[in-house]
Amino acid sequence: MHDYLHAAVGGALIGVSALLLYARSGRLAGISNIFHAAFWGPDRAWRWLFLTGLAAGGWLALAAAPSAPAANTPPVWLLASGLLVGFGTRLSNGCTSGHGICGLGRLSLRSLVAVLVFMAMGVLSASLLTAGVHR
Amino acid sequence: MSTDNSTPSPLLSLLAGALFGAGLVISGMAKPGKVLAFLHLGPGWDASLAFVMGSALAITVPSFWWLRKTGRAPATERGRIDAPLLIGAGLFGLGWGIAGYCPGPALVAFSQGSGGALWLVPAMFAGQWLADLVSRRSSAA
Numbered sequence: 234m235h236d237y238l239h240a241a242v243g244g245a246l247i248g249v250s251a252l253l254l255y256a257r258s259g260r261l262a263g264i265s266n267i268f269h270a271a272f273w274g275p276d277r278a279w280r281w282l283f284l285t286g287l288a289a290g291g292w293l294a295l296a297a298a299p300s301a302p303a304a305n306t307p308p309v310w311l312l313a314s315g316l317l318v319g320f321g322t323r324l325s326n327g328c329t330s331g332h333g334i335c336g337l338g339r340l341s342l343r344s345l346v347a348v349l350v351f352m353a354m355g356v357l358s359a360s361l362l363t364a365g366v367h368r
Numbered sequence: 369m370s371t372d373n374s375t376p377s378p379l380l381s382l383l384a385g386a387l388f389g390a391g392l393v394i395s396g397m398a399k400p401g402k403v404l405a406f407l408h409l410g411p412g413w414d415a416s417l418a419f420v421m422g423s424a425l426a427i428t429v430p431s432f433w434w435l436r437k438t439g440r441a442p443a444t445e446r447g448r449i450d451a452p453l454l455i456g457a458g459l460f461g462l463g464w465g466i467a468g469y470c471p472g473p474a475l476v477a478f479s480q481g482s483g484g485a486l487w488l489v490p491a492m493f494a495g496q497w498l499a500d501l502v503s504r505r506s507s508a509a
Contacts, residue, residue: 236396236416243395244423250387251424252431255441258376262388264472269496279381286385287472288479291398294390295480301399304484306467311487315474317463318488319495322471324503325456329470330388332457333421338428339436343447350454351461358465359407366466367404 239299251334254283263331265322310366321351389476395420398476400468400484407465452503463495 251262264287271280306314322328325347327336332351336344376384396402397420405414435441447453464470469477469488477485 236414237419240395240416240419241423243391243393243397244420245427246387246391246394247420248391248424248427250384250391251428253380253387254376254384255428255432256435257380259373259441260376262384264388264470264475265496268471268475268492272493273500276375279376279378282378282381283376283385283388284475286382286387287389287392287475288385289382290386290389290391291393291476291479292389293386294393297390297394298399299394299396299402301396301402302405304400304404304468306400306484308487311467311484312491314463314466314469315488315491315493316495316498317459317466318469318471318474319492319497320499321456321458321460321463321495323456323496323499324452325460326453328460328472329421329464330472334424334428337421337425338432339444340429340433341444341447343449343453346449347453347457350457351464354458354461355407355465356409356461358462359404359468360409360465362462363466364408 236299239297247330247334248338251330251338255335255338261331261335263327263335265319265328266326266331269323305367307366310363325351388472391420391424392473392476397470398473400473400477403468403470403473404465407468456499 254260254262267280267283271277332344332347392398406417436443467488474485474488478489
């Protein structure tokens with residue numbers, strides 16, 4: 234299967250997931266917030282079930298993943314990346330799914346601004362600032 | 369259908385999670401090397417991942433609009449575009465561009481024992497905890 238077809242089919246599954254959750258419960262499928270509230274929030278049980286499903290669905294779909302180059306990020310950079318991803322998504326209250334799929338899905342201007350900023354900084358980081366760390 | 373925030377049923381939670389996880393893997397988002405090839409502009413740029421959000425939004429934008437129009441979802445509130453939003457999104461982007469993992473793919477890779485995510489996810493947990501600490505300090509001051 235062509236990579237663009239992979240992307241479109243995978244994206245559609247994510248869209249259907251977000252729609253199901255929002256239509257049936259009013260909850261947004263934002264992973265950084267679900268992960269945070271699974272530890273710190275009230276109403277933790279459904280979030281752990283969602284994360285269990287996330288792992289199970291990912292495992293079931295493994296054979297259908299597209300091929301990709303290895304990333305080879307050194308551990309110290311993985312730690313730095315995780316800290317920034319955790320700190321940033323908590324401060325801005327959303328990530329690629331919360332602001333991207335759900336926020337843009339609700340036509341939220343706040344989420345549009347967040348998406349433009351994290352896309353721009355992601356490109357800046359991967360293209361210029363940290364492009365050398367994988368060698 | 370419910371309009372308020374209600375607790376999703378166990379079946380709904382599992383199903384929504386499974387669709388999401390399968391979507392991340394099938395799309396290629398769970399492969400950090402592919403995400404880095406998307407975020408790294410230049411020769412050999414891999415644009416395919418733009419279609420993940422494009423395809424998801426083709427579903428959520430019209431369906432969420434319909435849910436609002438028929439009163440099944442609340443009107444979108446006008447949230448504040450403030451410093452925490454801009455700084456947080458900027459730091460998240462910087463981190464995302466280092467290793468190619470945003471939170472969903474990181475958790476999927478962690479559950480599969482993928483080397484990189486075993487380092488990254490605990491740090492992501494710590495990063496969220498730190499952000500809570502900082503915002504508690506600044507609101508108390």
